Amino acid sequence: MTGLPSIDDDFGTMDLDVRARTYQPGWYVAWNDIEDDKMDDLAPYFHIQRVAAFPALDDPERNEMILYRLDPVSAEKVEPLAPVRKAPTPKPLVTKLGQQPSTEQLQH
Numbered sequence: 716m717t718g719l720p721s722i723d724d725d726f727g728t729m730d731l732d733v734r735a736r737t738y739q740p741g742w743y744v745a746w747n748d749i750e751d752d753k754m755d756d757l758a759p760y761f762h763i764q765r766v767a768a769f770p771a772l773d774d775p776e777r778n779e780m781i782l783y784r785l786d787p788v789s790a791e792k793v794e795p796l797a798p799v800r801k802a803p804t805p806k807p808l809v810t811k812l813g814q815q816p817s818t819e820q821l822q823h
Contacts, residue, residue, distance in 0.1 A: 732756040735785075743785055746777040761785040 722734040729737070731753055743749070743757065757763060767782045810816050 730756065732760070735760055739787070741785055743783040745781050745783065747779050748781065749783065757785065760788055762788060 722731075722738050722740055727734070735757055743763070745753070749757070749763070754763070762785075764784045764786065765781060766784050769780045769782075770778065771780045772778055808816055808820055810820070
């Protein structure tokens with residue numbers, strides 16, 4: 716919704732430490748506190764500073780949203796991994812109503 720890239724640590728194939736080194740985020744948002752395993756993943760690469768807290772929801776496990784700033788420990792120590800390349804977007808398929816696409820149009 717905001718246009719900011721997300722590195723959700725609960726979904727995907729990369730671990731949080733690998734994602735953090737790859738994408739070099741400047742911020743981290745957590746519910747109530749940073750869990751120990753996530754702190755272990757972030758602490759070697761970033762100084763983690765609590766910046767703001769917002770009351771949210773009525774669930775006791777998620778009643779405060781906390782914003783942390785992530786500052787790199789040092790330029791020498793935090794080396795980003797190779798950038799992730801996106802696959803090229805295929806050309807849009809243009810056909811008339813009811814027309815089947817040609818073999819050439821189906822090739823990407």
